[in-house]
Amino acid sequence: MPADAALAPVPLARALREATAQAHAAVEALPHMHALAHGALPCDQYVRVLQQHLALVEPWERTHAAWLQTLAAQGWHYRARGPALRADLATLGVTAPAAAPLTEAEPAAAAWGQLYVIEGSLLGGRLIARAFRAAQPALSAALAYFDLGSEAPGAWRQFQACLEAALPSVAQRQAAIGGAQSMFARFHQQLAAGVAA
Template structure:
């Protein structure tokens, strides 16, 4: 079974909960969209900072500056990030990367709900052609031959990242 499949299976409920929390925001409303961006501002910079310890992650473009620019455009500043220290071993970091980079896919779909007069650089920051496939291949290669303890740490990293986003959504819930 691929690492991607293991992660998807093990984190499905957490993923659905985060999707539901953020899906409750009406992105067509400037106020609700602002709350959505503020919530992401509490999670994304912290997750990207942790993820940067993984050499592969440093080959990927970050989105925190795009999020900061979108917040500035609506008159907000990036809030203080929530504490996030899931661990710094490679397995855990791959789990973090799975959630952070996977969120680009959802962001692309959500960006369609944002009116054209609101900034959407952050949600519109999709993977370059073939990049998601390369991420999946790199994740599977990193996990190949690793034991169940490594896999458990990878899953724990992903679950910790989903929990970070869930906490951020609770701090800035829909109005």
């Protein structure tokens, strides 16, 4: 192997995956996640999961809206989750609360790390949507959010390429790792509240 190849940094997506492995596992280990993944979560608890995702994702989207709009020039088109979550809740007869106030946006590199977590969740979301259609067909009309990952199966690979190109420096990569870790912590805190096993 050439010396320069041996010294080359690992792909950023791999570095993020390795740095957040424990945090990701902690989210997956939450009591209700097994039932969610298998489409077995009762409707009232499914509503609660949607509410929790809305409470986490929509404020982040609103806070980072200006930055998210710039990503198209870098090859990535972000699909907003808030409208899909609100549509699912409305389908289930639940009125979503008003949008949360804006907070301070993260620097771009950290925001990329947070976006890595949000985009990565679509991979699992696609499986969740499939499981609910099989196990609880009555909820099929309320899967717009989890179905977002089914719209572009090759999007994850494209996102990883954009991520790599956007953050070439060591400092940027470290900031992205910190952003991803903080987002997993937010997911864990939010999803751990109020959903029974």
